[in-house]
Amino acid sequence: MSCGSRGVTAAAMTARIPAEASFEAAANVLRISGVSKRFGGIQAIQNITLDLRAGLITSLVGPNGAGKTTLFNTITGHIRPDNGTVLFEGHSLVGRPPWNIARMGIMRTFQDLRLFTHMSVEDNVLAAMEPRSWFWQSGGRQAKNTRRERAAAILNETGLGAKAGVLAGNLSYAEHKFLSLARIMATNARLWLLDEPAAGLDPPSYDLFQGLLRDQVRRGISVCIIEHNLDIITGISDRIAFLDQGRVIAEGAPDEILEDPKLIAIYFGGGPS
């Protein structure tokens, strides 16, 4: 992590003292080392080594096809890496089924949201709250009520309180985004992987989103975001990992990465989506 230590620049110091301090202190939530995956002829990601630190927001940046989403899929077990290891709080994830990894405390959103479109907004959240569904839930009625209260609280936080009864399919674009966020909030995940969560949000809802995220991080959630919009990245990232052609070619504090002309060239060369 040599580049990591070089990352502590004066600018960064002034920018986010607490975050930086916590970065030095923070333990590794997720340690990815030497992970590669190849599809047919294409090397989607190769030999990626990356640490996600507790209580920080790490952004994955890079041109399309850099392998960001593939990396998410390898972490969450939707894809099995050809080689390399992924450790979450010291436990290896490779080979576990996605639902199992999710229950360990890693939840993700999808670029195409993948809401439960024919269920009510509330049911979407409740479904996320009850990963283990046997024919019944433990705790009986009063546990059920607490779940409902919590769901309501989350929906209010995400500004969907009024829409609890609406079918998810009938929500607006922004509301979709927040519902997918609400769903993940309902879980007790300690690590969130968000795939372009803020793309296309209008300024007010973007502020709401950023507020939510910060709030969650303060509660000890670690977040990893795939994002294209550089303003958003600078706005919310504590750390940035820059991917290109399946490799991590740089990692460090936002300003450091974003001031590197070489990377910016690659980024815009790759073309923002």
Add this chain to the structure above:
Amino acid sequence: MSVYLLNVGVFICIYAILALTLNVLIGYAGVFTLAHAAFFGIGAYVAAFVAMNLSSSLVVVLVASVLTAGILSVIIALPALRVRDEYFVVVSLAIQILCVTVFSEWKGFTGGLGGIVNIPLPEIFGGTIATPMQFFLLALGCLAVITLIIGLMVRGSFGRSLMAVRDNESAALALGKNVALIKTLAAALSSGLAAVAGVVYAYYLSFINVQTFTLDTSVLVMAMVIIGGTGTMCGPILGAALLTMLPNALSYVSFLPQTEIGSIQQLLYGLAMILMMIFRPGGIVGAGRSKRNRN
């Protein structure tokens, strides 16, 4: 006269049970199966076997049938559910056909085409169920209980999980849902309860043979669910009632050639299926728009 209505009523209840249980898979789990009649059959054959060889107690027979069907469905579902969508439709089709072959070839157990005759009357609380009225009440009772079970199930967290899997499997996975387990449980529940219909049927006719448990029956029940309304509680019951009485209704339409009644009936529900899918995929009861989204 009422006795004849009771007859029809019993069959409506039997088909309603089948439709409701099939709907658990088609409507709520989004698993499309054509093998439902096979489990209807398994229920009936097990009922006949137990009733004739082990115990005439209705309760014992019910338990035996439901467990057998449930367990068998799990054994079949575990490998079969590894495939999805169209693939699973075809797998279920294959299962249905294999089961029918077994039903007609394993003569020692099923009596083949000849079937099983003289299935004794069911006994419960010391009394026997014999009159059409008693049978109707039995069928109605079973239907009520199953409606209750499924109703509670779909409103509870398990129902939410099922619908989550139906609406988006990968998202459900990512939220920590053990999709395979959920689907398997749904299959077990659906098939196990479908066996109840088999028990009532076997007792009521005191005769069963393979003809009742063929693909045609699977399709008929499928039509009941779809025409009634997938993913609703009363859609399937309504569908079952309508399609069960369709032949009776048709036989009173004088200008129809009697020799073709069977064909005309099937033709009608085939047509209904097509039109439903084009104009009202949700079925009569269901919402106007589709109950399902693109995968």
Add this chain to the structure above:
Amino acid sequence: MSNCFKGVVASLVLGLVVTAAPAQAEDISIGGIFPLSGPNAIYGEIFQSSLRLAENHIRADGMLDGNLRILYEDSQALPQQAVLAMNKLVSVNSVPFVMSAFTGPSKAIAPIANRTKTVVVNGGGVGPDLAKLGEYFWNVIPLANTEMRSLLPYMVRERGYKKFALIYVDDPLGEGVREVLEEQLPKLGASLVNDYSIPATAQQFGGLAAKIRNDDPDVVFLASYGDQQVQIIKQLRQNGVTALFASYSAFSTPSVQALPEAEGALYATQAIDFEAKDAFTRRFIDDFKAAYGKMPTVYATNYYNAAMIFAMLGKELQVQGKPITGENLLEQRRKTKSFALVGGSVSFDEQGTLIAPIQIMEVDGSGGNVLKIGNP
């Protein structure tokens, strides 16, 4: 929710309306459970044609004190519908006597017959196990095994055929036929070289032909029905099987009679002497010709006989002042030695199956020519 249950109720009411049918108690009602719709409806019509005749004759002769009505129910030749119909006839119209056809439906309703002490008479199905369905199930038609017991000795002893191969649909009838062959042939000094069971839906017999050619039998015995047996005969001939075909009465259907490939095939049917001079026979034949412009078939005759048997027994009971119930009918039948029916006088065996003469027939392209008539 509520509106949907309204729907269910509404449809139930609809059912009430459409399924309601009047029933007159003062009549003497008997039932007929035949395929009136579906692929086999044609048989139902044949049966009804002669039963209409029987009804008229019985009324005209005033055989019964009371107006005889035959209530027809549709079985579609399927067990489930048959049971529905039987339940209706027994519990709604409380008929003492029901006429049935086809092996599957007959087997399905037999338990109800015994449970409710209702006589069921079969005049169409020939499955051997129809003889074993209990005392309330009668057959006014000799069953396939009876036919074969007179056919096989003829084929072996008088025609000298030794090697038989069997193709049978794996249903009760086919099974029964196989059992008879396995039991009879060795006794006669002939052998069943091979037997092949086929599903009732099979239609491709090229492979079967190859194997039959390999067995090289003298006789290919078929136990199948209607279209399928025609397909088997055709395809076996097309694929170079030259052996003689033989079957039970299934070959008496027009489709086989008209089939050139079936020329010379042997089969056995119930012998009904349509030439018999007695008034009973003549009246039936003349009136039938008058009504329908053709000779009655064996099946038509059987159901006419069935209705007549009921009338005769019923008359006796009324004379004795007993009610016409299934129980009494059975008792009365057991007392009666023989019945004067179309084609001569016949009697029942203790299992309730008609003992009738059997004739050995040969397909000659013109409705079959009689080779031999004999009693089993």
Add this chain to the structure above:
Amino acid sequence: MVLLQLLINGIQTGTIYALTAIGFALIFGSTRIFHFAHGAIFVIAAYVFKFTFGDLSLHWGIATIAAVSTAVAVGLLVNFLIYVPIQRHEGSYFTIFVASFGVVIVVQNAIAIIFGRGFVAIETPLSNAVEVVSGLLMAPLFGIALVCSVIILISLHLTLTRTHVGIALRALSQNPELVRTFGLSTRRLSTYAFALGSALVVPGAIFTGAVSGLNPTVGLHIMLISLVATIAGGIGSIWGAAWIAFAIGVAENLVLWQMDSQWSEAVAFAFLLAFLIFRPAGLFRLASAR
């Protein structure tokens, strides 16, 4: 010798299966529409030929043209009147399948009402087998069927490899994005797929009618075979489907060597289950990837 005879019969059945399966594979592969009604089109084609050739006793050429044009027409109608509207409001396999299944039921019963449920055979002396080697019989029809199939397969191969549409269809069945970059309308291509696929049922239909006779439900079995073949062969692999279908045809006949015929269908489906469960990608996946 029996075995050899069975093998020959198997090849005969296999060719018929293969042609039909290719039709389905083409449609399903390139449109992803679960066109269960393909079997219904098979039945329609067969009965049209039987009617024109057998009942109206027209020249076989005319009858064939009639059969082909009807098959194509029905195929396209089903696509335009049923699948396209459904896809317009939503495209799940479920809705399409149910509608398609409805078509099968309707056609099956309509035919039953018009032509009756019984077997009807297309009468021709060509189906009488002649002894080629001692103890080995072959119907002239078999030769004809084989030749026709080979010609059809070759011309199909050329169409799919040489013509613009053919290439596009193959591309479509391998990855739809590619085609959009081609700048071809998938709607138009699916029309081609349905026309071509529906036409391909005709030879199978005619030969079935002549060899083993027809009834309204004959389409179901052949449809099941096509499904098995397409899926076991690997979606998008037309030749994979053809080979599997052919293999099933041969297997169905070879099992008769040791087993009674009621097992032959079961055997085919046991195969399918094994395939789907242990090799969901299908046998010829890689072959199709090139």
